[in-house]
Amino acid sequence: xxxxxxxxxxxxxxxxxxxxxxxxxxxxxxxxxxxxxxxxxxxxxxxxxxxxxxxxxxxxxxxxxxxxxxxxxxxxxxxxxxxxxxxxxxxxxxxxxxxxxxxxxxxxxxxxxxxxxxxxxxxxxxxxxxxxxxxxxxxxxxxxxxxxxxxxxxxxxxxxxxxxxxxxxxxxxxxxxxxxxxxxxxxxxxxxxxxxxxxxxxxxxxxxxxxxxxxxxxxxxxxxxxxxxxxxxxxxxxxxxxxxxxxxxxxxxxxxxxxxxxxxxxxxxxxxxxxxxxxxxxxxxxxxxxxxxxxxxxxxxxxxxxxxxxxxxxxxxxxxxxxxxxxxxxxxxxxxxxxxxxxxxxxxxxxxxx
DNA sequence: AACACGGGGTT
DNA sequence: AACCCAGTGTT
Numbered sequence: 395x396x397x398x399x400x401x402x403x404x405x406x407x408x409x410x411x412x413x414x415x416x417x418x419x420x421x422x423x424x425x426x427x428x429x430x431x432x433x434x435x436x437x438x439x440x441x442x443x444x445x446x447x448x449x450x451x452x453x454x455x456x457x458x459x460x461x462x463x464x465x466x467x468x469x470x471x472x473x474x475x476x477x478x479x480x481x482x483x484x485x486x487x488x489x490x491x492x493x494x495x496x497x498x499x500x501x502x503x504x505x506x507x508x509x510x511x512x513x514x515x516x517x518x519x520x521x522x523x524x525x526x527x528x529x530x531x532x533x534x535x536x537x538x539x540x541x542x543x544x545x546x547x548x549x550x551x552x553x554x555x556x557x558x559x560x561x562x563x564x565x566x567x568x569x570x571x572x573x574x575x576x577x578x579x580x581x582x583x584x585x586x587x588x589x590x591x592x593x594x595x596x597x598x599x600x601x602x603x604x605x606x607x608x609x610x611x612x613x614x615x616x617x618x619x620x621x622x623x624x625x626x627x628x629x630x631x632x633x634x635x636x637x638x639x640x641x642x643x644x645x646x647x648x649x650x651x652x653x654x655x656x657x658x659x660x661x662x663x664x665x666x667x668x669x670x671x672x673x674x675x676x677x678x679x680x681x682x683x684x685x686x687x688x689x690x691x692x693x694x695x696x697x698x699x700x701x702x703x704x705x706x707x708x709x710x711x712x713x714x715x716x717x718x719x720x721x722x723x724x725x726x727x728x729x730x731x732x733x734x735x736x737x738x739x740x741x742x743x744x745x746x747x748x
Numbered sequence: 749a750a751c752a753c754g755g756g757g758t759t
Numbered sequence: 760a761a762c763c764c765a766g767t768g769t770t
Binding site: 441 | 761762763765766767768
C-alpha cells in the first residue's frame with residue numbers, strides 16, 4: 395500500500411481547521427454542496443490564476459451575470475470588459491459558449507456528471523472533476539498543478555508532471571483513496587494544501603503539513619527535487635512602437651483580430667519596429683509627434699518592449715474597426731488588456747488636459 | 749506531444 | 760530571472 399492511503403483522514407481534518415473562506419466555497423466540513431454555477435465560474439477563473447487575483451473579478455462577474463441565462467445572453471464586448479486584465483480571454487468566451495450549451499442542448503439543466511461537464515466548452519478533465527465533486531458530490535479526482543505537486547512529494551513519484559501519463563497515474567491513485575462521503579472537500583483540501591503548505595520552488599512548510607508524518611519526499615529530503623517537470627520554453631522578445639493618437643478629447647483604439655493573442659480586445663495602434671510610416675499607412679495625418687515613454691509587458695511566451703509616441707491627429711477619419719474613445723469609453727466600454735496599462739496615465743492626462 | 753494562450757505573485 | 764499558478768484547445 396502506498397502513502398496516499400494514510401492521507402484522507404488527516405487531510406480532511408486539517409482542511410476543516412485551515413480552509414480559507416471563499417465566496418464560491420461551501421463551508422468546509424458542512425457536507426453541503428456548492429452551487430453549480432458559482433463553482434463553475436470560479437473554476438474557470440481559477441485556471442492558471444491565483445485565488446487572490448480572482449476574488450474581485452469573481453464578485454463583479456457574479457453581480458453582473460448572476461445566472462446561466464444571463465451569461466448565455468451577454469454581449470461579447472461586455473463579457474470581455476468584465477474579464478479585462480484577468481488574462482486567457484478564451485476562458486470567458488468558452489464560458490458564454492458553455493452557458494449557451496446549457497440553456498440550449500441541455501434543456502436548461504446544468505450537467506451533473508463528469509462526462510456531461512466535460513462536454514462543455516472550456517471544461518477539461520480537471521474542471522469537470524472539480525465541479526462534479528464540489529457541486530454534485532461525485533467521487534472523481536480534480537488533478538491540478540497543486541495536486542500533482544502534493545502527490546509527487548507524498549509518494550516520491552519522479553514522473554514528469556507535464557506528461558498526461560503521469561497525470562493519469564496520479565488521478566487513478568487519488569480515485570482509489572477518495573472518501574465517498576465528501577469528495578469535494580477532499581479535492582479542495584488537496585489544492586488548499588498545495589497552495590498554502592506544500593509550496594513550489596523547494597520551500598514547503600512541512601512542519602505544518604498533515605501528511606508530514608508519512609510524506610516520502612520529506613522523509614528522504616527530496617522536496618527540492620520534486621515534482622519533476624520539464625522546463626518551459628524560453629520567451630521571444632518583440633520591440634514595438636505604440637501610437638497614442640489623440641484628437642480632441644479622444645484617443646484612437648483598434649480592435650485586435652478575432653483569433654490569437656488578446657483576440658478581440660482593444661488596443662492602442664502599435665506595430666513591430668516603429669517609425670512614422672505606419673501613420674501614413676493608416677491614413678493618419680500627424681499635427682505633432684512626440685515620444686512619451688516606454689513600457690514592457692511579459693506574456694508567458696512573448697516579451698513586448700514598447701516605445702510610445704503621442705500623436706496629434708489632424709485628420710478625423712480612421713481605418714475600419716478603429717474608434718475614437720473618450721475617457722468614459724476607456725473606463726466602461728472598451729476592454730484594453732494589461733499590456734497597455736503602462737500608458738494609461740499618459741493617455742488620461744492628455745484627455746484631461748487637452 | 750508540443751504549443752498558444754495573460755497576468756501577476758514569490759523566491 | 761525563474762517558476763508557476765484550482766488548465767484547455769488546437770495543431
